[in-house]
Structures are given as C-alpha cells and as structure tokens.
Amino acid sequence: MAVYTEVAFAEAAALLHALDLGDLTDLQGIKGGIENTNYFVTSERDGVTLQHVLTVFERLGFEQLPFYLHLMKHLAGKGIPVPDPAANANGDILHTIQGKPAAVVDRLRGHSELQPSVVHCEAVGEMLARMHLAGRDFELTQPNLRGLSWWNETVPVVLPFLDPDQASLIRSELAYQNHVAASPACVALPRGPIHADLFRDNVMFEDGELTGLFDFYFAGCDTFLFDLAVCLNDWCVRHSADSDDGAHDPARAQALLAAYQSVRPLTATERQLLPATLRAGAFRFWISRLWDLHLPREAAMLQAHDPSHFERVLRTRLQQAGTPAVLTSSQETCAAA
Structure with missing residues (x-):
C-alpha cells in the first residue's frame, strides 16, 4: 500500500462538501498501487450512503491530469464502465489537496480477479477493443509518459543496479525497441488513447460480469497494439507457485486475443508486430519495477513490485521465434473471419 500524502479527515470532508457528496463518515487508505495516494471515502447524503475514491496525485501535475480525467468522462459517455470524476459547482473535476492535484471518482462495484479464467480473459479482450474504438474521437492528446522516451531516460538510471547479464539484456532490448519504433510499419500502426496499465488488479468483476476498468493515470496516446500486449503479458501469463516462467x-491467451479481434480485428501489420510489442510490454514494466525498487520514494505504506517477473517474461518472449504458437491459431482464425 502506498500513502505518500496523509490526508486529514477534515480535509477530505471539506472536499466532499464542495462536491455535494454529503458528510464524510469513513476514510481508509487503499492497498495496492505505488504511484499515487488513494483513499476509499464513504459519505452520507440525504440518508443515502455514497462510496467514492479520493486520489492525490504524487507525480502527475495539474497540466497533465485533464487528459486522464476527461478521457474517463468521455469513455463513460460511450458506455465503457469507468470511474466518473466528481465536479464541483463550477464544473471542475480537478481539485487540490495540500497543494497537490486530486480527484474524486465513484467507486466501482465488484472485485479484481487475480487468477482469471478463460471467461475473464474474453471479457477483458472484448472490453479493451470497445474502449479503443470509443476513444478514437477523444479530442485531447497526450503521449504515453511511460513510453519509449521514458525508457531511454530511465535505463541509464537503473543500469548501476544490474548484474552484467541483466545490463546486457536491457541495453540490447532498448536498442531493438528504438529500431522497431522508427520503422515505417510501427509508425503506421493504429493509435489513440490507451489505458497502458490494464493489469488484473485494474479490472473489476461481479458475478462473472466485467463491471469496471480503472486507474487510468498511465493512459496516453500510443498504439492500440501496445495496450493489447500489456494485457496479454499479465492476464494470460502462467501465475502459480510452481510456474512463473513468463510463458503464456x-x-x-487465445481467448483474450480472439475476443479483442471480434470487436476490432488486427491489421496485417499489427499481427506482424505483435511479437515485438509483447517484448515492449514486458520491457516497460521491467524498467519501471527496477526503478521503483532501487529508487523508492518515502511513503507511509509502500511495497514495490518484484521486477524479476517481467525480466522472465521478456526473456521468454526473446526465446520465441516469431509469433508465439499459443497466439497464432487465434490470429489466423480472426483474420480469416
């Protein structure tokens, strides 16, 4: 759990009053996440109990946040189940706590499925494709702030903490990803707003139904394929006490990819670049977890994720020649449909 900014009960209560969300009755720090301070807030208004999430942003500034908050409103208006930011009397959805930017959004119902089944993966694939289509006419733009530029800036920072074999891998993969990104094929990939962090703990289910996508604060404009690769690398990798080798x-994997393509079929170029993009998705989270582990910020509650998991995922992707066999049948089926 990460709480960098200790929010007093009275501070949170005043904000809820300004948002016409009633009287605060409970304020609890949220487990999970390492970027922002998050609290569950419960209030009473006209005898009705309301539940929201208060986020205080620790790294993102006032100039960046309108993209995320208005993207969520845009997607909600298109029927995508995402948190809806609360506005004050002036219509503002970006607020201030202790001089830092903050937002209050409605709390989604359900729970995360950390051991997903085929059915859960199908639901995620379909909803991810729907989200990509719904965001195509979103007018605001912002780059993926944890994309290639950030990789180039951050790799030199984490290099001193790596052993020689890891250092060789991270240098060679960075060179490869720069090469792919500069290729005409990559430049031509379909793009738009993406979530960029749609891990299992950022999706809610209730009674088998997908009830919400949340934590859009890594979102940015990038390739839809990168978003898909991030999901495949988390939702469809084997996770157990006996097997964490990074394999799908x-x-x-076939279920998630087929469900995605039932809504938005991949182009031929996307199918060609999927193996490289799976590597990119693993690489991005290996770098960020190395950074969080070796260069931590102080927090009242913080537990960094283990970077070795995504190192293994990346090494597995490197060992696979071309498109992983586990994905090929799904791609071919959808391409022929």
Whole structure:
C-alpha cells in the first residue's frame, strides 16, 4: 500500500462538501498501487450512503491530469464502465489537496480477479477493443509518459543496479525497441488513447460480469497494439507457485486475443508486430519495477513490485521465434473471419 500524502479527515470532508457528496463518515487508505495516494471515502447524503475514491496525485501535475480525467468522462459517455470524476459547482473535476492535484471518482462495484479464467480473459479482450474504438474521437492528446522516451531516460538510471547479464539484456532490448519504433510499419500502426496499465488488479468483476476498468493515470496516446500486449503479458501469463516462467497460458491467451479481434480485428501489420510489442510490454514494466525498487520514494505504506517477473517474461518472449504458437491459431482464425 502506498500513502505518500496523509490526508486529514477534515480535509477530505471539506472536499466532499464542495462536491455535494454529503458528510464524510469513513476514510481508509487503499492497498495496492505505488504511484499515487488513494483513499476509499464513504459519505452520507440525504440518508443515502455514497462510496467514492479520493486520489492525490504524487507525480502527475495539474497540466497533465485533464487528459486522464476527461478521457474517463468521455469513455463513460460511450458506455465503457469507468470511474466518473466528481465536479464541483463550477464544473471542475480537478481539485487540490495540500497543494497537490486530486480527484474524486465513484467507486466501482465488484472485485479484481487475480487468477482469471478463460471467461475473464474474453471479457477483458472484448472490453479493451470497445474502449479503443470509443476513444478514437477523444479530442485531447497526450503521449504515453511511460513510453519509449521514458525508457531511454530511465535505463541509464537503473543500469548501476544490474548484474552484467541483466545490463546486457536491457541495453540490447532498448536498442531493438528504438529500431522497431522508427520503422515505417510501427509508425503506421493504429493509435489513440490507451489505458497502458490494464493489469488484473485494474479490472473489476461481479458475478462473472466485467463491471469496471480503472486507474487510468498511465493512459496516453500510443498504439492500440501496445495496450493489447500489456494485457496479454499479465492476464494470460502462467501465475502459480510452481510456474512463473513468463510463458503464456494457451487457452487464456487465445481467448483474450480472439475476443479483442471480434470487436476490432488486427491489421496485417499489427499481427506482424505483435511479437515485438509483447517484448515492449514486458520491457516497460521491467524498467519501471527496477526503478521503483532501487529508487523508492518515502511513503507511509509502500511495497514495490518484484521486477524479476517481467525480466522472465521478456526473456521468454526473446526465446520465441516469431509469433508465439499459443497466439497464432487465434490470429489466423480472426483474420480469416
């Protein structure tokens, strides 16, 4: 759990009053996440209990946040189940706590599925494609702030903490990803607003139904394929006490990819670049977890994620020649449909 900014009960209560969300009755720090300070807030208004999430942003500034908050409103208006930021009397959805930017959004119902089944992966694939289509006419733009530029800036910072084999891998992969990104094929990939961090703990289910996508604060404009690769690398990788080798679970990977393509079929170029993009997705989270582990910020509650998991995922992707066999049948089926 990460709480960098200790929010007093009275501070949170005043903000809820300004948002016409009633009287604060409970304020609790949220487990999970390492970027922002998050609290569950419960209030009473006209005898009705309301539940929201208060986020205090620790790295993102006032100039960046309108993109994320208005993207969520845009997607909600298109029927995508995402948190809706609360506005004050002036219509502002970006607020201030202790001089830092803050937002209050409605709390989604359900729970995360950390051991997803084929059915969960199908739901995520379909909803991800719907989200990509819904965001194509979103007018604001902002680059993926944890994209290639950030990789180039951050790799030299984490290099001193790596052993020689890891250092060789991270240098060679960075060179490869720069080469791919500069290729005409990559430049031509379909792009738009993406979530960029749609891990299992950022999706809610209730009674088997997908009820919400949240934590859009890594979102940015990038390739839709990168968003898909991030999901495949988390939702469809084998996770157990006996197996964490970074390999895909065949049934879940095929289900997620087929469900995505039932809504938005991949182009031929996307299918060609999927192996490189799976590597990119693993690389991005290996770098960020190295950074969080070796260069931590002080927090009242903080537990960094283990970077070795995505190192293994990346090494597995490197060992696979071309498109992983586990994905090929799904791609070919959808391409022929």
